[in-house]
Amino acid sequence: MDVSFAGKRALVTGAGKGIGRATALRLARCGAKVAAVTRTQADLDSLVQQCASIIPVCVDLADWGATEATLQDVGPIDLLVNNAGCSDLQPFLDVTPEQFDKLFNVNVKAVMHVSQVVARGMKARGSGGSIVNVSSQASQCAFRDHAVYCATKGALDMLTKVMALELGPHQIRVNSVNPTVVMTEMGRLAWSSPDRAQTLLSRVPLGRFAEVDDVVNSILFLLSDKSNMTTGVTLPVDGGFLAC
Ligand code: NAP
Numbered sequence: 001m002d003v004s005f006a007g008k009r010a011l012v013t014g015a016g017k018g019i020g021r022a023t024a025l026r027l028a029r030c031g032a033k034v035a036a037v038t039r040t041q042a043d044l045d046s047l048v049q050q051c052a053s054i055i056p057v058c059v060d061l062a063d064w065g066a067t068e069a070t071l072q073d074v075g076p077i078d079l080l081v082n083n084a085g086c087s088d089l090q091p092f093l094d095v096t097p098e099q100f101d102k103l104f105n106v107n108v109k110a111v112m113h114v115s116q117v118v119a120r121g122m123k124a125r126g127s128g129g130s131i132v133n134v135s136s137q138a139s140q141c142a143f144r145d146h147a148v149y150c151a152t153k154g155a156l157d158m159l160t161k162v163m164a165l166e167l168g169p170h171q172i173r174v175n176s177v178n179p180t181v182v183m184t185e186m187g188r189l190a191w192s193s194p195d196r197a198q199t200l201l202s203r204v205p206l207g208r209f210a211e212v213d214d215v216v217n218s219i220l221f222l223l224s225d226k227s228n229m230t231t232g233v234t235l236p237v238d239g240g241f242l243a244c
Contacts, residue, residue, distance in 0.1 A: 004223045006031035010223070011077045012051030013061060013114060014084030015054075016043025020135060022212045023081055023219055028053055030220070035074050037061070038084070039115075061110035062102070069116045069126030076125060079223045080118045082111040083134040085152075087186055089145040100148050107152035112159060115174075119167055130223045133160050134215070135176040137238045146190075153178075157234045164232030173231035175222045180238035181209040206239030 016018035016038030024036045027052050036047055037057040042054035057069040061084050062119045085107050102123050111133055122129040138146055139153035156176065163174040181200065187209070191197045199208065218237045221227055235242045236242045 009031045010079040011035045012081040013037045020083035054133040062105040080131045087149045090149045092147040103148045108155045123170045131174045133176040135178045156231045176234045177218045179215045204239040
């Protein structure tokens with residue numbers, strides 16, 4: 001299946017590393033003009049070195065005011081990937097208000113904010129658009145020490161559905177991908193221990209974790225006109241984990 005994004009403008013958050021970086025690069029390769037948003041300038045410098053057409057945007061998405069100001073200059077966007085996310089593992093009884101706020105600020109509040117800015121432009125132009133939120137299997141399954149992370153991704157799934165409901169009449173589709181473990185920096189933090197990894201793997205029918213490209217392929221499908229009648233879904237990219 002060939003997908004072209006020629007003539008489209010895309011914005012990818014958390015594009016400095018991992019899934020977001022690979023998504024930005026692939027979108028650019030498929031013809032989109034890509035704005036890459038992240039908070040570490042060195043990551044943006046190396047990204048632009050890798051792909052000169054990418055527009056680097058350096059901002060901490062946890063900062064509402066700075067995000068609002070920065071996104072004003074990005075221009076019209078047709079495709080949005082809300083990928084930036086963070087985790088901070090703690091036993092439930094030890095979670096602090098600071099950890100709670102940090103994760104909700106990036107994983108949920110920033111998604112709502114960036115989507116508001118971008119979707120207002122889509123609505124005003126009347127050209128429709130597609131938004132993909134990067135959620136997780138952790139939105140629907142409990143994992144030890146993941147109380148706040150699981151709660152943010154559960155909230156994100158419901159935000160995806162409400163956005164689909166309210167933005168649908170403007171021909172803006174909103175979906176999420178919900179990956180299993182991917183061995184990015186974030187994945188390694190939680191799942192590097194062989195015992196822990198094996199326990200989870202034994203519950204994945206396909207018997208492996210996801211590769212970054214598995215997730216990118218699903219994001220591109222949901223962004224593309226190949227999924228024109230699909231909105232409000234949470235698409236597992238989990239080798240069957242959530243089916244069992
Ligand atoms: P990653 O390798 O840690 O990359 C995350 C990217 O987001 C980094 O570039 C990071 O920048 C950026 N970011 C984080 N907080 C930010 C902020 N406040 N403002 C701007 N940028 C920010 O993570 P990943 O594994 O690719 O994860 C991407 C998404 O997939 C996340 O939403 C995650 O929850 C989800 N996911 C991951 C897995 C997994 O196993 N890896 C599984 C399911 C879902 P800095 O490095 O500068 O902080």
